[in-house]
Amino acid sequence: MFSAFYSNIGLIKLDMLSTLMSMNRLGLHSVIRCCGQRHFHCRPSLFASPRTDFMRTNSSSYLKPRGSVAVSPSSLCLRSRLRLNTSLITFRAQVHRVPPACEFHTSGRLRALPAPLIWLVLKPLQKLMAIILGRSIRKWWMALPPNKKQMFREWMWHRRWYLLVAGSGLLFIISLLFLTHLDESPITGRTRLLLFSKEAFMELAQSTAEAYTEEFKDSLIAPSDPRHKAVELLVQTLAQRNKDIAEMSAVTWTVHVVDGSPINAFVLPNGEIFVFTGMLKAVADIHQLVFILGHEMAHALIGHAAEQASLSHVVDLLSVVLLTAIWAICPRDSLALLGHWIQGKLVQFLFDRPFSRKLEAEADQVGMQLAAKACADVRAATVFWQQMEIYDQLSGQPTIPEWLSTHPSHQNRVRQLDRLVPEALELRARCDCPALPEVDPRVVFYKSVQLLLDKIEKQEMMEKEEKNEKERAGVLLPLPQIPSVPAQGSQPQLGGVLATSALPQTLLSK
Incomplete structure (x- = not known):
């Protein structure tokens, strides 16, 4: 039983080696390059699987080019080093390049508009949308034929309980919103609804x-x-x-x-x-x-x-x-x-x-x-x-x-x-x-007003008596003078x- 198991492992190794040798014959030398005993291994997540990387490390002798590929190890090693050094220099230049001081700047913070200001802007739009929606519903209903209107009424009646549950759920959510936004007045202690904070x-x-x-x-x-x-x-x-x-x-x-x-x-x-x-x-x-x-x-x-x-x-x-x-x-x-x-x-x-x-x-x-x-x-x-x-x-x-x-x-x-x-x-x-x-001061004000009113009343009575005496004397009276009243904007x-x-x-x- 164990001999059969080890024989299967040997067959698997031979198959893998033959596959790698065929890949090398096809010219895929850019995947793995060998320089004597030093190896440059590419990242497994980008180029190869972990098992292939394991085979590169432990069986490097099987990856040497054979057959008609006539490339000397020294030239291959030199070419690999030149390409590797060029790539590393380019990568480091891109990563460690520091921009000039004049190009470095910070943008200002974007502040959101206050919620009350947004509400003031959207307030007329809400009414406009309500008018458009209500008018559209009325036009749609008037354009329906009588049979479809009857079908719609029956559909609403059969689903009345679902609609009632949906309406009750909406009212529950609104009530929950109100309850979570209750606040206490800072001085009087009165409970109030506060959707917008003072801040x-x-x-x-x-x-x-x-x-x-x-x-x-x-x-x-x-x-x-x-x-x-x-x-x-x-x-x-x-x-x-x-x-x-x-x-x-x-x-x-x-x-x-x-x-x-x-x-x-x-x-x-x-x-x-x-x-x-x-x-x-x-x-x-x-x-x-x-x-x-x-x-x-x-x-x-x-x-x-x-x-x-x-x-x-x-x-x-x-x-x-x-x-x-x-x-x-x-x-x-x-x-x-x-x-x-x-x-x-x-x-x-x-x-x-x-x-x-x-x-x-x-x-x-x-x-x-x-x-x-x-x-x-x-x-x-x-x-x-x-x-x-x-x-x-x-x-x-x-x-x-x-x-x-x-x-x-x-x-x-x-x-x-x-x-x-x-x-x-x-x-x-x-x-x-x-x-x-x-x-x-309330008593003083009341007495002052009473004195002022009594004075005005006495003056009116004197003017009335004087008018009656002149009428009895037959004197032509001038037009009565109306007391001046302050204008609307006067103080x-x-x-x-x-x-x-x-x-x-x-x-x-x-």
């Missing part, structure tokens, strides 16, 4: 701040102006007195005072503060301005911009489905346009504006806390909104219902702030602030009218 808004806020700076570059007040210094001092005081809030310390606050008549002030998520001089003229004292700045800074601290964009994104996704159904069901484009308009108004009045009013009320609450810790007289906050109500009446601005506005009405704000005043006063007392004057000086309610113009500090 995603920083780049967008930076570009927005640059755009505003470019827009107001000719109206910006110099930092050396007393008005700019006053606003910057109040912002620093608010930041210093509320440094225990992590979000307050994480933001670098930058003040920009714009020379403009609008009664407005706003803060971007990255801490860029823009205050118009119209707001500085509208406030009656420094405490009201502290509350206004605290209110605007509260928006940035809580991250209301990210929260509002998240809810708007969800509402838009749901409205896209409704918009597609409207354009698919309505028989004509005119009715679809009407349904589209109604759907947009319902989204505004049922979701967008109520949520905006909710965020404004929360900013009022947090702004009161920030102002209280800064040792401001928080009672002046309600006086400011009462002044704004009188300003609207004097300027002739129409009074619109609250459900049509993105902000609470002045009266509702006054009532809400009055409820928050006791708690804010307690917080102020715990912060080791100096005592407030016993005279409540009534509430601080001058309500001078008796003005408090000291310095912020009380510890």
Whole structure:
């Protein structure tokens, strides 16, 4: 048995040697070249199998050229060495070649666009795609013959349970997405939906701040102006007195005072503060301005911009489905346009504006806390909104219902702030602030308004009596002079009218 096994091995060796000798006769000398006792073995993975490489190493004597091939070993060795050296020099030159210093450079990092900016760009495209899809479905359905419509209804009915399961699975995935993106408000502790993080808004806020700076570059007040210094001092005081809030310390606050008549002030998520001089003229004292700045800074601290964009994104996704159904069901484009308009108004009045009013009320609450810790007289906050109500009446601005506005009405704000005043006063007392004057600015404002109204009423009665006397005397009366009403863009000086309610113009500090 063993003799037969060894005889088979010998036969296999003879076959392999004969094969290699035939390959050598065919001129395949480039695969393996022999130089005496030295061998250059090619890599098995590129040229030959491991078994062939093993035979080259151990049986090199069988690989020598025979027969009609008349090549001397020395010339073969010299030719092999020359080709090998040339190949190695070329390979090393390609690998170790160092490019010139002028060709070496690094490209800038490619930054992805912020998610809110992408959403703002895709938002109108979503509605356009929904309109095209719904209109295409309606045209397709109207072009179907009656028998195919009936077949499609039967097909839908037979697969109603599969469709129900698919819809339930989609709702489950959406609910899971909402649950995994719930967040807690940093100051109030309210649970909210946050699809976009506040960090995603920083780049967008930076570009927005640059755009505003470019827009107001000719109206910006110099930092050396007393008005700019006053606003910057109040912002620093608010930041210093509320440094225990992590979000307050994480933001670098930058003040920009714009020379403009609008009664407005706003803060971007990255801490860029823009205050118009119209707001500085509208406030009656420094405490009201502290509350206004605290209110605007509260928006940035809580991250209301990210929260509002998240809810708007969800509402838009749901409205896209409704918009597609409207354009698919309505028989004509005119009715679809009407349904589209109604759907947009319902989204505004049922979701967008109520949520905006909710965020404004929360900013009022947090702004009161920030102002209280800064040792401001928080009672002046309600006086400011009462002044704004009188300003609207004097300027002739129409009074619109609250459900049509993105902000609470002045009266509702006054009532809400009055409820928050006791708690804010307690917080102020715990912060080791100096005592407030016993005279409540709300009472002073109320008495000042009453005196003003009584004076106007007495003046009207005197003019009426004078008119009646002249009529009895038969004197030709001139046309009655209508009291002048400030124009729409004019700025009534509430601080001058309500001078008796003005408090000291310095912020009380510890």
